Amino acid sequence: MRFEEPVLLYGAGREALSTRAFLKTRQPDLKVFVTVDNGNADVPETEQIAIADLPAAIREHRFGLIVKSPGVSRYKPVFDIARAAGIPVTSNLNLWGAAYRHGRTVIAITGTKGKSTTATLVHLMLTRSGIDAGLAGNVGLAPLEIADKHAVVVFELSSYQTADMNFLPDVAALTNLYPEHVDWHGSVERYYADKLHLIDRDGGFAVALGAAARGNALVAKAVRDHRRLLPDLTPEQSLAIENAVSRSRLRGAHNLDNALLAAQIALGIGGTLDGIIAGIAAFRPLPHRLEEHRFGALTIVNDSISTTPEATKAALAAYPGRRIALIAGGHERQQDYAELATLLSQRGVTTLATLPVTGERLASAASATAPDVLVLPAPDLEAAIASLVEHQARFDTIILSPGAPSYNQFRNFEERGARFVDLCRMSFEVSGTAPGQ
CATH class of the missing domain: 3.40.50.720 (NAD(P)-binding Rossmann-like Domain)
Known part of the structure; x- marks a missing residue:
């Protein structure tokens, strides 16, 4: 080149x-x-x-x-x-393809949510199976940083990267597909097309689909030839993975789905069941993705990576039996919060602190469909935490899962999540913290 x-x-x-x-x-x-x-x-x-x-x-x-x-x-x-x-x-990714693709096994994983966890799990499962694998993309290294260091490369790719990816993977995986990033793509339809470009191409590569992607008609059309699909896990394999997840730090049904998808991919390129179980045990939650802390008697959950209502639903479902204060709202991307509002009470939400600008719509929907939930509109994250301090008898868990991007008040979700944890640390009695537990 x-x-x-x-x-x-x-x-x-x-x-x-x-x-x-x-x-x-x-x-x-x-x-x-x-x-x-x-x-x-x-x-x-x-x-x-x-x-x-x-x-x-x-x-x-x-x-x-x-x-x-x-x-x-x-x-x-x-x-x-x-x-x-x-x-x-x-792009950086396409330059990697031109320089280093030949002679390597490439696994490319995308999806609206769950792609980082799934890619991380695949990498862990492969390395624990004795396979020389590296992790790149939005987690791990940038594509050109990983260069030719590994025989197998697991790429976690956003729709920004799949949109013009010009080389084929050996395995293409999709976790799920929901509306997102409309401001970048210009429309939901274009977002779907750019995301599905990973699999909607000619070629003999294998395809793996997460549980939430399998019933999607757009995904089914993009797969083209269903002989591409990797074999399903056997009942015995699925049960072994479910048992491993139950003993791991993977929380919620959505993360079980991620683990099952990751296992299917790993087995498809030579991973072992023992390596898969070991990979699940080695997993540690990624920063800002259901990242847990304990401050006093409260569980604090930093899920700042949540930029869609679907991600917020998954976060709430991961904490059954809790009395939850949810902090939600952020940058406007025409998100639909109607269904989320109807789920608040049944998911244990007792208190809802809402942030501009999308929080206004969520607050309105919650007032109409969940009158038992105390709604606390706030101009910013600091004010939201201050309001929760006044009502802390109502909850035992605070979850920041905004269901929207952060750009209207923060540079990125990482800054938002770090600020949330710092505010909670300053605002609630600290009796030790346990990040990632």
Whole structure:
């Protein structure tokens, strides 16, 4: 692989940094530009092009390739200008495919929710089975960071990455499919198409589907040939995995589904049942995904990764028998909270603290369908925690599971989750913490 013209990096995050390192190794003297939508780009040995100057730079053909970071929507008008100028747009993932795909087994896992847990489990199951496997994508390393280090690569991929993925995996897996990321994709229909692009292609690769994906008509159509599907687990295998999950740190029915899907994938490429059981035992909850703490008599659950109502439903279902204070609401993506509101009481929610802006709709729906739930509208997370302090006799568990992105008040879900834990630590009597228990 050789680049005959300068390259533009659009984005300056982890993937951009690994792309720059890759280009430096391949062609030390290659000219590399960088652009970002806001602020300065801190990428070594690059020349920044202001975003306002980008259209002119494309028309002047100052570079011959654009490497787009996942958070940059491929539907931005500037990419129409690039296509008209004959400048291709690619990604860190696709550069990995061109450089390192050959001779490796690739497992690509996507889905609206559960993909990180499933990918992590597959990786653990394979390594515990004695298979040389690495983990990359949105968890683990960036694709170009993992390079050629492993014979098997497990990729956890967002819809941003599957949308233009240009190489085929050996196994493509989908956990589930719900509306999400409409602002990036432009419509729910386009989101579905971009997510399903992982499996909706010609080729002899195998496909594995999570329980929530199997009854979806769009998914069934995308599979095309159902002979692609990996064999189902036997009843004995399923029972062994259920027993292992019951003894593990995987909480909730949704995580049992993730474990069963991961086991199906691992067995499909040579993993052993013993390795699968050991992988489940080794699993530790990922940060901000049902991450537990104990502050005084309270269980505090940081599920800030929750950006859809479906994720919030799963979080509540993971804590049966609890008296729950739920904190929900965030950035507007036209989420539908009607069904979630009807489930609050039966899932043990006694108190609901809502955050702008989507929390207003959830509060209204909850008032209509769950009048026994105390609703506490709050302007921000600090005010929500302060309100809960005044009503802590009503609950034994606080769950931050917003069912919406964080962008209107935080840079990302990680910042939101960390702030939630800090506020709880400061606001409730601390008698020791147990993260991830």
